[in-house]
Amino acid sequence: MSERVEIFEVGPRDGLQNEARLIPTAEKIALVDCLSRAGFRRIEVASFVSPKWVPQMADSGDVLAGITRAAGVRYAALTPNLRGFEGAVAARADEVAIFGSASEGFSRANINASIAESLERFRPVAEAALAAGVPVRGYVSCSVDCPYEGAIAPEAAAKVAAALLAMGCYEISMADTIGRAAPEGIEAMLKATLEVAPADKLAGHFHDTAGRACDNIEAALGLGLRVFDAAVGGLGGCPYAPGAAGNVATEAVIERVERLGFVTGLDRAVVAKASAMARKMRTGETA
Ligand code: HMG
């Protein structure tokens, strides 16, 4: 039997947070409802961050309230601090994510804290989530390259991953935030991280600026990773990572991993429909 690769759909959050146009809540809900029919187990739909920092995510509570929840799908939200966690719980997010960085420059630009300060801020969020029985995921941004500092030492990424794991994160998603990494860089970063975390606790979150994200996924597959974040239609980017393009497109990941003999359990026709909706949202046409 073919081995499974899970795609964690992040388009409604990572994709839409960076769109210049403020997308109406109803369009976001329609996209999530379409994605809910595609076979994903996890979809990141919201972000309880400062609306001054990321205005595009200000309606996260309304999105979570408006979606039609499908059985077996967990709807996830980013939570940078306890206030965000409380918002996510009130909106009935099924899981939350804390998001750190392997580079000081990006940590400061993205969440206004040093790496050490951010970890101290995340600790009570992880504790509250665990106490409430809410699964908490961790991100390590700029695990290979940083828009402010250039190349990042693999050990720096591994150190943050280890800290997030020790806080109780059930999985750590290692991000190529600016999408410029090559497979060799991903391999070096993952080899260091695998010293502190088993492959089944790691995911890959690769943006596709340089068009190498699928090659990077292939490199990560070779090291045992089986979970990858992606966004329908290749939506996205991070407002605090200048020049970063979107996440790797979900449909491209399906194509690549299925060609390599893995199964995703996803309905390609539904994914294509969601992708068309996402592309229209980007251009401002009515979805
Ligand atoms: P700060 O200014 O250091 O914190 O921001 P603060 O506590 O002084 O709060 C500043 C203001 O935000 C205050 O409002 C707070 O009330 C409010 P004001 O008094 O100015 O009116 N505030 C909040 N509002 C709503 N929800 C909250 C919240 N917390 C504070 N939870 C903070 C620190 C973390 C809040 C800020 O830096 C922030 O919101 N950053 C978010 C950045 C972000 O969302 N970036 C994109 C997501 S990360 C990403 O895309 C990378 C990823 O995809 C992986 C990868 O690709 O690398 C995950």
Ligand code: MG
């Ligand atoms: Mg991202």
